Amino acid sequence: MNDEIERTIIATLLNKPPDVNLVNINEEWFTNSDYGVIYKAVNELAESNPNLMSIYGKASKGLTNLGFSDLSTIKSEYVTDSNLNSLASNLHKLALNKEMYRNIQEWQNSPFEDNEEKLLETLNKMQNLEEQSDSGEVSEQINELIDSFDHPKPTGIRTYPQVDTFVSGGLYGGMLFTIGARPSVGKTAFSINMVYEATKLDKNLHVDYFTLEMNKREMLNRLISRNTGISSTALRDPANLSPILKKLVLQSTEYIQSRQIRIFDKTKTLDQILSVIRKNAAKAKPNEYLAVVDYIGLVVVPGNQERYVKVGEITRQLKVMANEFNVPIIALSQLNRGIESRQDKTPLLSDLRESGSVEQDSNVVAFLHKPYDSKDVVQLTIAKNREGQLGHVNFAFNGKGMKFIEVE
Template sequence: MNGIEMRIVETLLNKPELIDSIYINTDWFTDIKLRNIVKAIQSLDLQERTLLNIFNEMDNDGSVEYKNLVDIQGGFVTSASIESDVKSLHKLYAQRNLEVSMDVYKQYPKKQELANLSEAIAELEKIDEAEDNGKLEDAIEELQVRLTSGKPTGIKSFEKLDNLLAGGLYGSMLFTIGARPSVGKTAYAVNLARQIVSKDPEVQVDFFTLEMNKREMLNRFISAVVNVDSQKLKNPSGLDLLFSEQVSAGINWVRNHKIRIYDRVLTLGGILSVIKKNAAKAKPDKYVAIIDYIGLVKVNGRQDRWLQVGKITRELKIIANEYNIPVIALAQLNRGVESRQNKEPLLSDLRESGSIEQDSNVVAFLYRPDDDNRELVKLSIRKNREGQLGDISYYFEGQYMLFKETDEDVQ
């Protein structure tokens, strides 16, 4: 058995709580038996991670006996090397992946194989980067550049939103947008993505949709970009030439901008893996991840949902810091806001966990202040570590899934 893999499993069998603080992808393991042990630990809540429960949870073909787990647990010496061992494990996996990609590219020197090779190189380079030494040189240099140029750094979106965010979406930001169902939070996220790539076509937006499929999301982008009725896109047969030309223009717009839509990545681990892979290749201020929405993200284990949500927001904040990227996460609000006369949501209305407020740099709420005016939607920023609090009014054309900033001043 691989020495590094064995040390990691020995440590986790003795200190299973470590698996919650260190990201481990079981695909990194070459030994199937050890991989299955780690999978079993990940699937259990902390208080359930006894040796017997781990054994019973394993996808076991009979090749691993309970006595084997006892023996592995008994080989434990120290947990001091766990972080370096996991990094080494990841690096070995990346090296194997690079070798495979090189061999495939030699046999099939096509565009897709070259892209796969580039991704493998980028992943390995990211692992090899120096550890954080706590020094401030990079941050000082970035500040000096901003002072010299007079231009705030950040990824641009809606103008008034950028102003409240002190220049735009910035690296390390976890930006949570909460709303009740049917207010238009997915449509708003689509419009945010559209604004971002329109302002800077070099920005890559990864959109994780856990509620809709790619076809539905594509329809929303096309509808907002070229102002065609979103309902007609669901059944486009028998429509006139002008409509077809508009749809074709919308398709070309999507093709010419860097938007990826993921509708089958449903777990926290899967989302983190995709973000890590793509953010590692991106230049500064050229990558944004959008998750729609937190309440549908699946997490390993059988913890209470509020604990799972806490893990989701914590990991999203960690990855935003680690890769210096903005992460936009949508969230659902409690029903209580609907029964109040004042419809403006409060931070306490965030559903399932207070960790959403705690981990987020910015928290905003999307709501309709007047039920009789369905076209007026407000974005209320109620937490903002780097900028101002305030409300932004939008005109929402539901037919086209389109948000437009109104002339009303930010409050």
């Protein structure tokens, strides 16, 4: 049964590569590793609507049993793409059944807390998948449509109005949103502002923020600074604050504690980060989970591979997590120094540091930079966008208060 489902999915995608954006599939769900390699190749090339030769060229190094003629045969078996979502759901279900069997075996052999937690995570994923199963009925969708006439509903996690417009209504499930910048431009501060705006709009939103450059206290100071306008420098020595400012800080800490923001400053390896996302995203309701990784270049991946290979693994796995749990992930990235030597310092996709996989795996790539003709404006330039337009949003940045404000 697995092979039939997997082969039909691949046949569909070989004929209609852009359809890969209509489903959330993890390449690791394929029991046939060659199909997983082909799926990955289609996913990376989908925007250019590639032909069979291009797909084969991209996948050929990873294929073990399939040649070009085999792909041609599979492509000829295509009938329709109308059942693609159903096939993807069945593929996911079979993968979860396999994962459940494996976790049960591990727990029976070693009944400890870690294995019990893995088992519970898989149960949660299976339950979420069942809740999303399609009965064919449309009455619920009709009721939602009618209700939305007077009660508009967000299509994703909202942050800033103009940013939301560019990303089709908000940060959506399956999105890997990469924000690149040179040091000291304010990418960490900007990501904190996005978290602040998102949690202000939805108090039920759960955020996992992985800070690899700062500790929890520094991040807390920045959140308080964003909330109160008190500089993070002053918060390093709060004993010297006036009574009024101390009261503001206390009110701010109460506000932050009322939100579901978790900060991880000792979670440094890729496996640790993925484990936390897997655990918390599996429990979250739709549009109520967001992960932020600050930043890609500091994530630890064991092994002796070249750094670009490790970065490729980081972005691939973050994208896999976003797809598997249907959640958005924001990843921060540094840009190459070469940008400083150019006359036009507007960032380009080629400026992304260390690996082309950052661009390939991201749904949206945006650059934070200061336009050459302005000292008071920081610009977010959307350079890649699978689900919307390209363009830029201007922000006024108050460095003392860590605050980004959209401006026209």
